[in-house]
Amino acid sequence: MSDIVILGSGIVGLCSAYHLLKSPALPPNSTVTILENSSDGSIASGASSKAGGFIAGARGGWCGEPSTDLARLSWECHLELVNELGGREKWGWRECGAVGLRVGGGGQSRSAYRDLPKGKKEVSDRDWLNGEREDLTNGAGGVAAAIGQIDPEQFCRTLHAHLSKDQRFKTIFGSTKSLSPATASPSSPRTLTFVKLGEKSTTTIRFNTLIIAAGPWSADVCSQLNLPKLNLVNLPGTSLLIRPALHTVGFMSDELLPSSAVFAGIGDAVSGVHAATSGTGRQLTEEEIAMGCTAAPELFPRTNGLVYIAGENSTPTVAADHLPQRLPNRLPDNVVQVKQLVDPLLVQRLTASAAAVSSALDVSKGAVIEKEQFCYRPKTHDGEAIIGELTKGTFVATGHGPWGITLAPGTGKIVAELVLTPGKPLSADISGLGLSRFASKL
Template identity: 30%
Template sequence: MSTVILGGGIIGSSIAYYLTRDSSPRKNEEVHIIESSSQLFSAASGYAAGFLAKNWFASSVAPLGALSFNLHHELAAENGGAEKWGYMKSTALSLDVSDAPGRTGLRGARGDDWLRQGTSRAEAAAKIENPSLTLLQNEAPAWLTKQRGGRVENISHGETAAQVDPPRLCRFLMDTATSRGVKLHHPAQATSIITDPVTGTLNGIKIQDLNTKTEFIIPCRNLVICAGPWTAQVFKTLFPSSGARIPISQLAGYSLLLRSPRHTVDQERETYGGRSHAVFTTYPPSCGFSPEIFSRHGAEIYIAGLNSTQIPLPARAEESPAAMQKEQIDELKKVAVRLLGKPAEGRVESSEDVPNMDDLEVVREALCFRPVTNRGTPIVSRVRDDLLGGDVKTEFEDGPVEGRRNGGVFIASGHGPWGISLSLGTGKVVAEMIDGVETSADITGLGV
């Protein structure tokens, strides 16, 4: 009996990858991925920053974070990830240009506060890693423009941060999974659950091809919903009589992908030794957000941090560009020039409506929607039968039982901006839950 995965982003691709690994007891069973967009990785999986952290997480997520970080390293080492998807070790820095009197450095706030309040994600690192807050101006990369009164602090120690190019990693996972026999259906969507007419047991799912509008049924006992910010909608569609509320909503995020004459491929290789930099800023309150900047393989620079909870979620991910607001992109461009443009003595200020990008080249403007939960941590869990509405049974026994072959409904979503970092760990533990073996990380705090 097959497994159906609803969502073909980084989480769905990772689950399929680990379900079909050689050591999986289900490697010869059918796996199907259902993706509603006609363009793969057109949501956050394709437009994320790709920053990886080992220990920047709340206690309930920490085991999954450490597992996933180690899996990223192993996957890259075994498959040439440095070239194939830009895997690089990273140095994480905090840049404080807040102009606040009596600054005392990073405050160590709750790990997800920065997400909605516009403060710096570096505060999570300060709480977890507790570094000595030493001025390290010589740690700043040459592509970062010096700020008057700015203070740079190293917030990563040893080998605890890394960087990837998300769409290239997604493509590797998806291509590997489909080469192993995983069947990808897109654009398509799940419309209803099929149950045994006598027992009420889940035994299939009805799928609609969004191009032809034809419907077909895939027999299955295992169903995984990992549809990003659309997860709650998908769950409600498939289990309309359920009283359970899946607390996953959307957080829109703008980003720019840039090139700078102060950062070249030769510098990436020779000056920085093939190492990336991640810069988390504490910006003046008047800015309204704290920019995040990442150098990536091939001398690309990614800047983001301008988020919104007010933009409605589109029906499909590929419709996101239509929701982009020009004034927001312009604001991000202005900040990019301040942080990455020519030094002040060589800069030409512009009063044009469209910001003068100085000598920076804009490779891509983007808006994507990330799935967030109200508790700030993801949901990675089996859904109990009593939460499915009473009309569906899955014959799933609680607790890890070696060799179990019963079915289940699972949710893996709500990772916020940590989807890429937590992807491989999530894929592995969901595959292990489906396989009926003990999970490689404790996820008891990530239930529905």
Template identity: 30%
Template sequence: MAHTVILGSGVIGLSTAFYLRQHQPGTTIHLVDSAQELFSSASGYAGGFLAKYWFRPDLVPLAELSFEEHKRLADEENGRERWAYAKSVTVSYEPNGPLLDGKRGEDWLLEGTSRAGLVEARREHKDDEVPDWLRRVEGDSVNVIDDGSGTAIVDPLLCCKFLLEKVKAAGVQVHNPAAALRLETDDNSKLCGVVIKNTETSEEILIPATKVLLAAGSWTPQVFKTLFKDRFSLDIPIGGLGGHSLVLKAPSKVTTCHSVYTTMGAHSPEIYSRPNGEIYVAGVNSPGLALPGPALKAATISQPLEKLKDIARRLIVTSGGEDLEIVREGLCFRPVTNRGTPYIARLTNEKLAKDTNLKEGQEGGVFIAAGHGPWGISLSLGTGKVVAEMLSGKPLSVDISGLGF
């Protein structure tokens, strides 16, 4: 039985393993991750916003599939209680009245503008569609972007822990902390294994494998260069955009979840309330931050965190005027691409090594699923389902031909 090695056990790698166990025994699936603490970057510190329609045409089929998979899985596995899945009423909030000339478009993340600008359709709010914790000021404007039919929320950390629990129960082998050192080929130059190294014990292990998936988020280019050294003829243009976040205790019970998008000077805060009584606040990015080593958890920086705390105090009101209770602070790196869409594809021989004939077709090969930017959680289950089908030589649930190189 052919084994599959997935390099990266964040939400994309986990989602792939989750669906791949439907096509091959779990014991033949290996998750390899060099981080000392799993989910210590975007997969554990993202906001968890899910959208069905907020995408350019070549991503819409994948986004719709993923949104429906999130809903189906939550319905089947009690997602509201287990990983805080819920429909989310999504609104835009402008403290100074309607935004008439704000930047909109696919480059919103790199330009520091709001992702709500991707959606033009919006309407006046009803009273019960505004969160009771949102601090209102005279002359402000609140518009509804989605009533919850096409947007939702999850706690990414809890979602990843659920997926990890499921794949382990199926026999999937998790190697952590471990780094991939090289690919092994047989006498016919065919891919036959991956050598990994336990970074705590320095022990090297050969995992027999005919399929390898690169799904290491912002670190995917580093993994690729390690495996192929100077022999590759492919550039993987994925970078890491750092961003801080806060998780706060909601000042009152959360009955209806809300996703609030706004603009405040140079920042475009995103505020999400979750059904587990927490509010997530982000929107202060740090483009100049260097990507940390793949084994390390990024250390937060006080200045952007203080900015976020100030933003939270200005946007979230407490009943008695007391200060907000901070549950968690974080810094993560979103795997961004210049084109604004992820790379999900098989890497053909000509894109890889000139002297290595890696198996293609259903037998095996090297694949990539990375570069999801701020949409990794939203697109995770759809990506995992399609990549699992690709790895297994099955018909794909949706067309992803526009996401290759």
């Protein structure tokens, strides 16, 4: 028997629970419990529900080299989940292409990905975008290019509902207080003390293995539980879901926009995921304020007819009023407070970019903003995830930065292998993602 507690119900925690419960190596009578500290009893309500949902496989150099093999495994795991749980209907899975878009500006490189090996081809999608386009799908497209998209909130909800049917799985809402002892011994279980949501007194849970998957809060959790320091920062992100005004681009009201992801550069900005997600949270510069819109927006048309737009990664100005002592680069205590930091100025910048990219997304022409969202990505100093054993019996899986939705299913599988079959070969080479690269800083 082995009792496992996972801290965090984001996509990484959920995928870890899924693979632990699926593994034949999980001893009989074991339990897997997710402890989530959202103060409104919601699961996955941080970045895992607010992300774009762009999925990039191993081909095309989207993720960094140390994550390439994990991206390959994750793509396979995404496909398995799609087939097992009906991902096409439940979370809008589809293979798609990707285009780089230059809107205005001086003619230099349109996209950080323009030098991808082999292949630019003309994009045949019906025209709904302003500006000059180039294909980023590496000459292939769809499954061959290993690029896809999902609605990440629906993915997390469906996976959680699936897990909840398993009697070995439990979700508890509450805030951690202490851990005893910090290091596991094979003979005696450990105890985590926490306060259940809605209660005042503490409760304990006994377990053998702890997995920290608390996203950007993982460093705070380690420090609270007297575990080794985790070297983690975060990057804020504002995003919108827009109902397009289809008639402005000649589409019928029941038609869907082409599925390709769009990485745009407005003016002289270079587009691309890495351009949009480098660095950590900071206020807007004078130049950005003068520009008045998000320079490198990313857009993902979804199967539910909405278009997701993000790329505005500056720190909300409203944050200073709400949480002066904890920002710019510290986090609010709880994911629910994060939701309250949606900044009208940053929403306005994305709204302006959306209109520049397509008249279908222009609110003055009938597009409707259906959701304004804000969240933080967990991020390491070298931009790659951290996956490994922190101390005996305590594992960590976080820091996926711009690629957590892409890499979570493979990460969950690797976590299950590290926990249940230690010493055996792993399904992907994660040698560049281990804790040892931060050893001197831990």
